[in-house]
Amino acid sequence: APAAEQALIDTLPPGFRWGVATSAYQIEGAIDVDGRTPSIWDTFCKVPGAIDNGDTGDIACEHYTRMPADVALIKDLGLDTYRFSVSWPRVQPGGRGGVNPAGIAFYDRLVDELLAQGIDPWVTLYHWDLPQELEDAGGWPVRDTAYRFADYSMLVFDALSDRVDTWTTLNEPWCSAMLGYAYGAHAPGRKEYPAAVAAVHHLLLGHGLATERMREAAPRKLDIGITLNAATAYPASDLEPDLEAARRADGMGARLYLDPLVHGHYPADVIADLATEGIEIPIQEGDLATISAPFDVLGINYYFSQKFTGFGENGETAGEDGLPITRTLPLNRPRTAMDWEIVPEGFTDLLVRISKDYPGVPMVITENGAAFEDTADTTGYVADEGRTAYFASHLAAVASAIQQGADIRGYLAWSLLDNFEWAYGYDKRFGIVRVDYETQARIPKQSALYLKEVAQQHRSK
Numbered sequence: 001a002p003a004a005e006q007a008l009i010d011t012l013p014p015g016f017r018w019g020v021a022t023s024a025y026q027i028e029g030a031i032d033v034d035g036r037t038p039s040i041w042d043t044f045c046k047v048p049g050a051i052d053n054g055d056t057g058d059i060a061c062e063h064y065t066r067m068p069a070d071v072a073l074i075k076d077l078g079l080d081t082y083r084f085s086v087s088w089p090r091v092q093p094g095g096r097g098g099v100n101p102a103g104i105a106f107y108d109r110l111v112d113e114l115l116a117q118g119i120d121p122w123v124t125l126y127h128w129d130l131p132q133e134l135e136d137a138g139g140w141p142v143r144d145t146a147y148r149f150a151d152y153s154m155l156v157f158d159a160l161s162d163r164v165d166t167w168t169t170l171n172e173p174w175c176s177a178m179l180g181y182a183y184g185a186h187a188p189g190r191k192e193y194p195a196a197v198a199a200v201h202h203l204l205l206g207h208g209l210a211t212e213r214m215r216e217a218a219p220r221k222l223d224i225g226i227t228l229n230a231a232t233a234y235p236a237s238d239l240e241p242d243l244e245a246a247r248r249a250d251g252m253g254a255r256l257y258l259d260p261l262v263h264g265h266y267p268a269d270v271i272a273d274l275a276t277e278g279i280e281i282p283i284q285e286g287d288l289a290t291i292s293a294p295f296d297v298l299g300i301n302y303y304f305s306q307k308f309t310g311f312g313e314n315g316e317t318a319g320e321d322g323l324p325i326t327r328t329l330p331l332n333r334p335r336t337a338m339d340w341e342i343v344p345e346g347f348t349d350l351l352v353r354i355s356k357d358y359p360g361v362p363m364v365i366t367e368n369g370a371a372f373e374d375t376a377d378t379t380g381y382v383a384d385e386g387r388t389a390y391f392a393s394h395l396a397a398v399a400s401a402i403q404q405g406a407d408i409r410g411y412l413a414w415s416l417l418d419n420f421e422w423a424y425g426y427d428k429r430f431g432i433v434r435v436d437y438e439t440q441a442r443i444p445k446q447s448a449l450y451l452k453e454v455a456q457q458h459r460s461k
């Protein structure tokens with residue numbers, strides 16, 4: 001890493017946690033074994049044109065059968081934490097009823113394998129694979145789904161809480177609600193904005209219900225939390241329409257989640273914006289007390305930041321629908337293969353801001369990483385300089401936020417393996433370990449060795 005970045009990375013506090021993350025549908029494959037039923041992603045993958053190249057998660061990284069070797073990889077990299085998600089339709093086929101013994105057995109073995117290797121297991125209960133039957137009953141826009149989620153969470157909790165200390169309810173509810181129900185880019189592919197706003201509320205309610213029940217049943221002091229994706233929304237200028245556009249972007253992207261979770265109320269400005277579109281959040285009595293149930297750790301997933309303007313291309317400030325314009329402008333930074341701009345200071349700004357606006361909430365970086373078009377040499381070695389540089393600059397950004405007072409306890413890279421990158425299929429590679437999809441061979445990239453070294457150096461200090 002460049003000297004200035006290395007100097008910052010050297011300041012990371014003692015006890016800082018190092019790890020790597022994955023999610024069930026993106027790596028497991030084995031979609032129709034041991035009683036698993038389809039999730040909304042199995043269904044969405046069958047929609048023509050939904051996924052690049054018509055890719056699906058049917059096989060993915062075959063992690064379901066290769067799990068012990070994949071755990072050994074994490075061990076070889078000297079990382080102390082593995083964040084994985086549990087597939088709801090494996091554990092509770094159809095999303096209702098009792099536990100499926102064959103389905104939970106996989107996670108039981110995974111947890112035992114991790115513990116045997118000295119790796120802390122971090123469970124994410126929901127990383128987007130809703131049982132299709134629950135979508136058929138209305139999905140997240142329907143209130144009942146929140147209760148179904150809490151019931152499912154307790155099945156997993158009862159099976160694994162004797163050995164798992166850290167629990168995350170949801171991964172990135174913004175993606176579930178907005179990409180899934182408003183923009184149609186993710187499963188279930190719906191484009192219904194009011195339904196997406198209802199989904200936000202029911203996701204948060206599900207988080208709160210599950211948190212309360214896990215807390216109540218906890219056999220000892222456990223860490224329970226939620227993971228959000230967030231970014232810094234920079235205004236393009238100090239002009240009022242630009243400031244407003246950045247405010248709206250931050251409101252829908254971050255505060256709509258953080259405010260109810262931490263402060264127990266939705267942000268008034270976002271409620272007012274939604275009202276001008278005729279949308280109301282379907283809040284019932286007691287919901288906000290449930291949603292703001294105390295939690296122990298806030299997971300932050302960060303990839304990029306954006307600049308916002310409230311002006312259209314011709315200087316207008318309202319669209320044809322009469323609503324104010326919110327548009328992104330380039331920051332003119334290098335981009336990853338996702339076309340996402342590389343903005344490490346947006347990471348620092350975000351973390352410092354959260355620590356000021358939501359004090360007393362310890363954070364962990366639960367995902368950070370980048371897709372690049374890797375090339376392997378004849379030996380299979382991947383010199384992924386772009387990804388390695390991304391990790392270095394973003395680790396420095398985290399260290400800088402800590403210097404400015406943010407309470408950040410660890411850093412988990414996305415992702416252990418190249419995997420099924422949702423609507424982009426297998427073309428976009430986020431792994432620190434390359435997957436050869438012909439042979440399922442795993443080949444550590446330069447970035448994996450970099451993270452191994454950083455963690456090792458940090459621990460030896």
Ligand code: PNW
Nearest residue numbers: 023171172175229301303367414421430
């Ligand atoms: C996250 N956005 O998704 C997910 O948690 C991972 O499963 C995924 O592989 C990773 O980031 C890389 O995409 C996101 O449009 C998807 O801002 C989209 C966005 C952010 C995060």
